[in-house]
Amino acid sequence: MSKITIPIGPQHPALKEPASFKITLNGEEIYSMDMRLGYNHRGIEKACEQRTYIQSLYLIERICGICSHSHSTAFTQAVEELAGLQVPKRGLYIRTLIAELERIHSHLLWLGVAAHEVGFDTLLMYTWRDRELVMDHLAELGGNRVNYAVNTFGGVRRDLTPDEIAHILKDMDTLEERTKYYAQVATEEATLIARLSKVGVMSKTEAETLGAVGPTARACSVDRDVRRDDPYAAYPDVQFKVCVDDHCDVYGRVLVRVNELFESYSIIRQLLKNLPEGPIAVKAPRRMPAGEVFSRYEAPRGEDCHYIKGNGTDKPDRVKIRAPTLANWRAVRKMIEGNYLADAPIVIAAIDPCFSCTDRAIELVRPHGGEVLTWGALRQFGIEWHRRHGLDFADLNKKFSQRMERVK
Amino acid sequence: MIKPGRMLGEALAHLGAKPATVKYPFEPAVVQAGLRGKIKFFAEKCIGCKICEKDCPSDAITINKLGDKRFECVFDLDKCIYCAQCVDSCPKKALAVTTEFELAQLDRHKLRFVYHAPDAPPAAPAAQPAAPAAKTA
Numbered sequence: 001m002s003k004i005t006i007p008i009g010p011q012h013p014a015l016k017e018p019a020s021f022k023i024t025l026n027g028e029e030i031y032s033m034d035m036r037l038g039y040n041h042r043g044i045e046k047a048c049e050q051r052t053y054i055q056s057l058y059l060i061e062r063i064c065g066i067c068s069h070s071h072s073t074a075f076t077q078a079v080e081e082l083a084g085l086q087v088p089k090r091g092l093y094i095r096t097l098i099a100e101l102e103r104i105h106s107h108l109l110w111l112g113v114a115a116h117e118v119g120f121d122t123l124l125m126y127t128w129r130d131r132e133l134v135m136d137h138l139a140e141l142g143g144n145r146v147n148y149a150v151n152t153f154g155g156v157r158r159d160l161t162p163d164e165i166a167h168i169l170k171d172m173d174t175l176e177e178r179t180k181y182y183a184q185v186a187t188e189e190a191t192l193i194a195r196l197s198k199v200g201v202m203s204k205t206e207a208e209t210l211g212a213v214g215p216t217a218r219a220c221s222v223d224r225d226v227r228r229d230d231p232y233a234a235y236p237d238v239q240f241k242v243c244v245d246d247h248c249d250v251y252g253r254v255l256v257r258v259n260e261l262f263e264s265y266s267i268i269r270q271l272l273k274n275l276p277e278g279p280i281a282v283k284a285p286r287r288m289p290a291g292e293v294f295s296r297y298e299a300p301r302g303e304d305c306h307y308i309k310g311n312g313t314d315k316p317d318r319v320k321i322r323a324p325t326l327a328n329w330r331a332v333r334k335m336i337e338g339n340y341l342a343d344a345p346i347v348i349a350a351i352d353p354c355f356s357c358t359d360r361a362i363e364l365v366r367p368h369g370g371e372v373l374t375w376g377a378l379r380q381f382g383i384e385w386h387r388r389h390g391l392d393f394a395d396l397n398k399k400f401s402q403r404m405e406r407v408k
Numbered sequence: 409m410i411k412p413g414r415m416l417g418e419a420l421a422h423l424g425a426k427p428a429t430v431k432y433p434f435e436p437a438v439v440q441a442g443l444r445g446k447i448k449f450f451a452e453k454c455i456g457c458k459i460c461e462k463d464c465p466s467d468a469i470t471i472n473k474l475g476d477k478r479f480e481c482v483f484d485l486d487k488c489i490y491c492a493q494c495v496d497s498c499p500k501k502a503l504a505v506t507t508e509f510e511l512a513q514l515d516r517h518k519l520r521f522v523y524h525a526p527d528a529p530p531a532a533p534a535a536q537p538a539a540p541a542a543k544t545a
Contacts, residue, residue, distance in 0.1 A: 052462075052463070054465075055464070057465075058465040122418075122419055129428045142440050142442070149493075175421040186411055188409060188414050286489045
């Protein structure tokens with residue numbers, strides 16, 4: 001049978017964010033996949049260099065809507081290490097509490113999205129309803145449903161009241177009961193098991209070779225979790241189990257995430273039970289010393305890495321972010337081979353991809369030539385491209401400044 | 409026991425249940441007490457140090473000096489990301505966070521919000537009279 005290549009994306013109904021996949025089919029079976037990312041590049045790393053550390057913190061938080069606390073904590077930890085700040089215990093506990101609440105909401109969201117991708121929308125409706133309980137707590141504790149802005153250099157910005165603690169504990173009981181039901185559905189619902197088993201298979205060796213992270217790797221028996229292997233925040237003080245599964249397919253990834261929910265409830269109960277008294281933050285300097293730091297954080301999707309180079313001023317010299325999804329793309333390419341075309345959305349969704357978080361321009365390659373453009377050439381290319389399409393920036397800048405004058 | 413339709417009972421049980429959704433905007437939205445909404449400015453407390461201006465991640469706040477110890481505050485509500493860092497940065501607690509969140513406008517100019525400076529003392533009649541309360545520009 002002759003092979004046929006079909007493009008999926010950048011705009012595609014099954015995937016909510018733009019990414020382009022070129023899938024080569026052999027009949028109905030996927031022979032190989034090639035992908036092009038970069039549709040969501042926002043230049044965040046470069047923008048951080050022009051902002052002070054505290055301004056960068058809010059920018060970093062907006063890398064991802066789902067794991068905003070992950071990026072903000074990874075960045076804060078790095079800056080605190082650079083400045084040599086000792087964060088008070090209570091601050092670390094609250095930071096960890098928000099991190100675990102975020103993991104719960106992210107995993108419930110993923111469970112719903114995965115169910116939706118396989119046409120099981122009943123599960124989507126129920127998980128998303130329960131997720132609202134966590135979202136309300138995050139809005140209450142942080143001040144917003146999405147970008148909680150709880151972190152600051154040297155601690156956290158908001159304290160917990162006894163009322164809030166009682167309320168969270170009550171809702172954790174409700175959620176645990178609901179999650180037990182979902183775990184039961186996941187292990188007993190014949191259609192779900194049949195749809196997800198043997199889909200997106202990746203062996204343990206492949207997961208290790210391709211550098212998969214987070215639940216994607218743990219579902220392939222790779223026993224790896226930054227919270228245990230390189231403890232940060234309040235994780236040295238809590239007991240938890242790293243959830244590993246040996247199914248090595250999408251079904252295994254569902255089980256890992258559902259089991260991690262139970263661990264998160266247990267961690268939150270331990271944190272609130274042993275919450276120490278005292279201050280929540282120490283004062284941080286505006287100017288950070290020169291030096292290089294590297295910070296690791298176990299986000300709901302996997303290991304998140306931040307690198308910061310300070311130069312002794314109030315602005316970072318260089319910020320580098322490796323979002324967990326970037327580490328998992330190579331694994332997707334492997335996992336998708338040999339599946340049917342109809343399995344492509346769920347295999348891609350199984351890593352819980354976040355396209356916007358991932359986009360970091362290293363170099364730009366032209367689609368057909370393979371030519372690498374430098375920053376200067378890229379800028380010139382952009383100016384000329386817009387001029388050809390009837391948009392002259394030199395002209396536009398003049399018009400804009402004239403307009404601003406009129407507004408004033 | 410592995411069999412299909414494991415969520416059927418749950419789905420049927422919810423047929424007569426109260427909806428989980430809120431009928432906003434026909435009913436008032438449930439707002440958490442800790443929500444970070446519009447920022448409030450107390451002109452009489454401001455000392456004009458401009459730390460809020462310096463720390464604002466989106467250049468949304470401007471403090472203008474109008475006279476001796478008289479400062480007005482201009483907020484660009486379309487630029488503001490409601491992080492409330494200015495509230496944390498202010499050494500004199502001249503800024504506070506409110507839970508007001510319905511800030512959409514049809515006219516972009518109405519998004520520029522001015523907290524006027526308090527009236528100038530009688531000794532300086534040259535300054536323009538302005539109400540101490542918040543007023544849109």
